[in-house]
Amino acid sequence: MSTMLELAGLRHVYRGGHAAVDSLSFTVDGGELSCIVGPSGCGKSTLLRAVAGLIAPTGGEVLLHGSPVRGVPEELAVVFQDYSRSLFPWLTVQSNVEFPLRGRATRAERRELAWSALKQVGLADAAHKHPQQLSGGMQQRVALARALAYRPALLLLDEPFASVDAQTRFELEDLLLRVHAEQGTTMLLVTHDIDESVYLGDRVLVLSSSPARLLADLPVHLPAERDQITTRESETFVELRTEVARLLRGVAAPVSVSP
Numbered sequence: 001m002s003t004m005l006e007l008a009g010l011r012h013v014y015r016g017g018h019a020a021v022d023s024l025s026f027t028v029d030g031g032e033l034s035c036i037v038g039p040s041g042c043g044k045s046t047l048l049r050a051v052a053g054l055i056a057p058t059g060g061e062v063l064l065h066g067s068p069v070r071g072v073p074e075e076l077a078v079v080f081q082d083y084s085r086s087l088f089p090w091l092t093v094q095s096n097v098e099f100p101l102r103g104r105a106t107r108a109e110r111r112e113l114a115w116s117a118l119k120q121v122g123l124a125d126a127a128h129k130h131p132q133q134l135s136g137g138m139q140q141r142v143a144l145a146r147a148l149a150y151r152p153a154l155l156l157l158d159e160p161f162a163s164v165d166a167q168t169r170f171e172l173e174d175l176l177l178r179v180h181a182e183q184g185t186t187m188l189l190v191t192h193d194i195d196e197s198v199y200l201g202d203r204v205l206v207l208s209s210s211p212a213r214l215l216a217d218l219p220v221h222l223p224a225e226r227d228q229i230t231t232r233e234s235e236t237f238v239e240l241r242t243e244v245a246r247l248l249r250g251v252a253a254p255v256s257v258s259p
């Protein structure tokens with residue numbers, strides 16, 4: 001597999017002197033689903049913002065397909081935690097999903113791309129509704145469909161399921177795994193939930209508390225096909241979540257481990 005993304009000695013110090021990320025280096029291969037886990041406030045969002053070209057890091061580099069990221073790359077999409085602020089309330093679900101495709105595809109192509117993404121997330125029936133007519137979990141599905149319709153080379157997800165209830169969260173995690181298996185999109189997902197990082201990831205990158213440094217880069221030796229009950233009970237899962245929790249406990253404030 002070829003390297004899609006490379007972080008080389010990334011460092012970011014905010015104005016005022018707060019170092020959020022320090023000496024961070026890792027690569028992500030095409031097709032991989034990598035999870036980044038770290039304690040609250042450690043610098044995860046700063047890292048994603050640097051990858052997304054939303055901030056210029058004060059040190060080091062982010063390379064996408066070998067080229068330095070300067071500004072928001074065309075081939076990138078982001079799903080944020082706060083679905084209620086990421087969708088346009090005055091547009092239908094279909095129009096929300098089509099929105100980023102303006103100027104990129106013809107009207108008919110936009111329709112088709114949006115329609116198939118909505119089908120993929122199980123929301124074809126809601127295409128003509130408005131976001132506020134949908135539950136939080138459904139709105140987050142719309143946000144995911146919008147990112148998928150764009151067919152990004154790299155999909156960044158910043159705590160995408162942190163604002164929904166536990167049952168919906170499990171459903172959305174499984175949806176993401178299915179989409180990843182179907183579409184093979186390279187994904188970089190940030191979470192503070194250890195279990196989620198192990199359940200979803202092909203690998204788990206563990207970050208220290210602020211400033212974020214890489215504590216470990218752990219492969220996840222679980223079968224690609226995962227199940228919310230049997231996978232979470234398996235020895236491999238339990239061992240890995242324990243290892244991540246130990247790494248984080250050494251340096252961090254409390255982090256959430258689902259019961």
Ligand SMILES: Nc1ncnc2c1ncn2[C@@H]1O[C@H](COP(=O)(O)OP(=O)(O)OP(=O)(O)O)[C@@H](O)[C@H]1O
Pocket residue numbers: 014015016018019020038039040041042043044045046047192210
């Ligand atoms: N614009 C800013 N100016 C100054 N400091 C900032 C700015 N944005 C973030 N920080 C600080 O940088 C540190 C890392 O923040 P960041 O949001 O990247 O962490 P995080 O791991 O994503 O947090 P959380 O898990 O709470 O979302 C925090 O201490 C935060 O207060």
